[in-house]
Amino acid sequence: MATPLQEPTFLVLTALADGPLHGYGVIQEVVELSGGRVRLRAGTLYGALDRLTEQGLVAADREEVIDGRLRRYYRLTDDGAAVLGGEVQRLRQNATAAAGRLRRRATAPRLAGE
Amino acid sequence: MSARPRPVGAASTLERRYRLLLRCYPARYRLDRGSELIGTLLDMAAPGQRWPAPTDAADLVVNGLRRRAREDATPGLAGGLRIAGPVALLLAGALAGFLWLGGEWLAGAAATGPGAHVGPFRTLAPVAYAVWLVAVLGNATLPWAVARHDLLTAAVAATVLLPPAAVLTGAPRPPVWVVASLTLCGLAALAGSAAYAPPRIRRGVAVGAATGAGAAATVLRLWVPGSTGYYGPVLRVAGLLAAAMIGAVAVVGAVAGRRRMPWPRWCWSVLPLALPAAWLISVDRAPFALGRLGQFLLAASSIVAAMAFLAVRPRRASGGPRFVGPTAAACAAGLSGYFWLAAGMRPAYPAWLLAAAGWALLGTAWVRLLTALALGCTLVGGLPSYQVAALTAVGAVALCDSAQRSRRGIRFAVPVGGMVTLVAAVVVGAYAHNWRPAGWSDLLDAPALAALLALVPLILGSAWAVARLHSAQRRGTA
Numbered sequence: 001m002a003t004p005l006q007e008p009t010f011l012v013l014t015a016l017a018d019g020p021l022h023g024y025g026v027i028q029e030v031v032e033l034s035g036g037r038v039r040l041r042a043g044t045l046y047g048a049l050d051r052l053t054e055q056g057l058v059a060a061d062r063e064e065v066i067d068g069r070l071r072r073y074y075r076l077t078d079d080g081a082a083v084l085g086g087e088v089q090r091l092r093q094n095a096t097a098a099a100g101r102l103r104r105r106a107t108a109p110r111l112a113g114e
Numbered sequence: 115m116s117a118r119p120r121p122v123g124a125a126s127t128l129e130r131r132y133r134l135l136l137r138c139y140p141a142r143y144r145l146d147r148g149s150e151l152i153g154t155l156l157d158m159a160a161p162g163q164r165w166p167a168p169t170d171a172a173d174l175v176v177n178g179l180r181r182r183a184r185e186d187a188t189p190g191l192a193g194g195l196r197i198a199g200p201v202a203l204l205l206a207g208a209l210a211g212f213l214w215l216g217g218e219w220l221a222g223a224a225a226t227g228p229g230a231h232v233g234p235f236r237t238l239a240p241v242a243y244a245v246w247l248v249a250v251l252g253n254a255t256l257p258w259a260v261a262r263h264d265l266l267t268a269a270v271a272a273t274v275l276l277p278p279a280a281v282l283t284g285a286p287r288p289p290v291w292v293v294a295s296l297t298l299c300g301l302a303a304l305a306g307s308a309a310y311a312p313p314r315i316r317r318g319v320a321v322g323a324a325t326g327a328g329a330a331a332t333v334l335r336l337w338v339p340g341s342t343g344y345y346g347p348v349l350r351v352a353g354l355l356a357a358a359m360i361g362a363v364a365v366v367g368a369v370a371g372r373r374r375m376p377w378p379r380w381c382w383s384v385l386p387l388a389l390p391a392a393w394l395i396s397v398d399r400a401p402f403a404l405g406r407l408g409q410f411l412l413a414a415s416s417i418v419a420a421m422a423f424l425a426v427r428p429r430r431a432s433g434g435p436r437f438v439g440p441t442a443a444a445c446a447a448g449l450s451g452y453f454w455l456a457a458g459m460r461p462a463y464p465a466w467l468l469a470a471a472g473w474a475l476l477g478t479a480w481v482r483l484l485t486a487l488a489l490g491c492t493l494v495g496g497l498p499s500y501q502v503a504a505l506t507a508v509g510a511v512a513l514c515d516s517a518q519r520s521r522r523g524i525r526f527a528v529p530v531g532g533m534v535t536l537v538a539a540v541v542v543g544a545y546a547h548n549w550r551p552a553g554w555s556d557l558l559d560a561p562a563l564a565a566l567l568a569l570v571p572l573i574l575g576s577a578w579a580v581a582r583l584h585s586a587q588r589r590g591t592a
Contacts, residue, residue, distance in 0.1 A: 046147065046151055070150045
C-alpha cells in the first residue's frame with residue numbers, strides 16, 4: 001500500500017498482530033497501545049474492520065456466543081502483516097531521520113541572536 | 115448455534131435503544147453484523163447504563179448512514195456522480211459568468227425606467243453569480259477540502275435565497291428556471307464531491323467555466339439578435355451551453371470510456387446534467403409548444419422516471435415502481451378539486467374525489483368500479499377538452515395499476531398526493547401571474563396550465579410500463 005495508514009487503522013492492525021481478537025478486544029487493545037489516547041467507537045471500529053476485510057488485510061477468524069452476546073474474532077492476514085510491516089519500516093525511517101536532524105540541531109553552534 | 119439468553123433490566127433497555135440506532139445501517143448489514151455490533155456495544159457499556167452515550171449514538175448514526183450510502187447505492191451511481199459532479203460545477207460556473215455578463219450587465223445597461231434594474235444590473239441574481247464564481251475559483255485554488263465544500267454549499271444557498279430575497283426587497287429576480295438549474299448543478303456538484311476532486315480536475319473546472327462563459331458570450335454577441343432584453347435571448351444561449359456540456363459528457367463517455375464505463379455509470383453521469391439542460395433549452399415551436407411549464411414537467415418527470423428505473427435494484431425489479439396507480443389517482447383527485455374550485459361543479463369532479471377515497475378505503479374491485487365511473491363522467495360530462503384529455507389519461511393509468519392498492523401506506527398516500535397536486539396547481543396559478551397574484555381568483559384561473567401536472571403520473575406510468583416489460587423479458591429469458 002503506497003499511502004500511509006491512518007493512525008486508527010495502524011492501531012487496529014497492530015492490535016491484531018498478536019493474535020485474533022473480537023471487536024471489544026480490539027477496542028481495549030487500541031486504548032492500551034495508544035496509552036489511552038485513541039478510544040475507538042463501535043461504529044468507527046466496524047467501519048474500519050469492514051474496509052480492512054474488503055482490502056484483504058483482515059479476515060474473520062471464528063465466532064462464539066458469550067453471555068448471550070455474539071463475538072466474532074478477526075485475525076491479521078499475511079497481506080495485512082506485510083502492509084503493517086511496510087508501515088513500521090516507513091515510520092522507523094521517518095523517526096530515525098527526525099532524530100538525526102534533532103541531534104545535529106542540538107550539537108550545532110548557534111549564531112548570535114538566534 | 116447455542117441459544118442466546120435474553121438480557122434483562124437495564125441491559126435489555128440499552129440493547130433496545132442501540133437496536134433503534136442500528137436502524138441507520140442497511141437492513142442487510144444489520145442482519146449480518148447487527149448482533150455482533152450490539153454485543154460489542156453492550157461489552158463497552160458501564161454497569162446499569164440505560165441510555166447510549168451521545169458520542170456512541172452519533173458514531174452509529176454517521177457510520178450507519180455512510181454504510182447505507184455505500185451499500186444502497188445503485189450500480190454506477192457513485193462513479194457516475196463523480197463524473198457529473200465536476201462537470202455540473204463547470205456548468206454552474208459558466209452559467210453564472212455568462213448570465214452575469216449577458217443577462218445582467220448588458221441587459222441592465224439597456225434597461226430604462228424606475229425599478230427596471232438593481233444598481234447596474236437587471237435583477238438580484240449577480241449576488242448569487244458572484245458567490246458561484248468565488249466558489250469555482252476557490253475550488254480550483256484553496257488547499258482545504260472542507261472550505262471548498264462549504265463554498266459550494268454557500269453558492270447553492272445564495273441561489274435558493276434569491277426568490278425570497280426578491281419578494282422581501284421588491285427587486286426583480288432572475289427567471290425561476292435559472293434558479294432551479296443553478297441549484298440543481300450545485301446539488302450535483304456536492305453529491306459528486308466536486309470539492310474533493312484531484313487538483314488537476316478542479317483547475318480544469320475553473321478554466322472550462324471561464325471558456326464556456328466566454329464562448330456563450332461570443333455566441334450571444336455575434337449571432338443572437340436582441341440580446342439586450344430580459345433573459346429571453348440569453349436563456350436560449352444558456353440552454354445551448356448546457357446542451358453542449360451534456361453532449362460532450364455523453365459523447366466522451368460513450369466513445370472514450372466505452373470499455374471502462376459500464377452503462378449505468380454512463381447514465382448516472384449524464385442524467386443529473388440533463389435536468390438543468392432540459393430546463394434551460396427552450397422548445398417553443400409547434401408541434402412541441404408545451405410552454406416552459408410543460409417542458410419543465412415533461413423533462414423533470416422523464417428524467418426522474420429514468421433515474422427511478424436505474425435505481426430499482428435488480429432484486430427488487432419484479433415489476434417496476436409500485437406507486438404509479440396511487441400517484442395517478444391522487445393527481446386526478448387533486449386536479450378535479452382545482453377544476454371544481456376554478457370553474458364550478460361538474461359531475462366528473464366529485465366522481466374523481468370519490469374514486470380517490472375508494473383507493474384509501476375500499477377493495478380493488480370497488481376502486482376499479484369507481485375509477486371507471488369517474489372516467490365515464492369525464493368523457494360525457496361536457497368538460498373542456500384539455501380537462502378531458504388530462505383526467506382521462508391519468509385515470510387510465512390509475513385503472514391499469516389499480517391492483518397494487520393493497521400495499522401499506524396507500525391509505526395515507528392518496529389523500530396526501532391529492533392535496534400535493536392541489537397545492538401544486540395553486541402554485542401553477544401563482545406562476546401564471548408571474549408569482550405576484552392579486553388574490554385567490556388569480557391563483558384559480560390557470561386550469562389549462564395546471565392540467566399539465568398530469569404529465570407527472572403519465573411519465574411515471576410509462577416508466578412503470580417499461581419496467582414491467584423489462585422484468586417480463588428477464589423472466590422470459592431466465
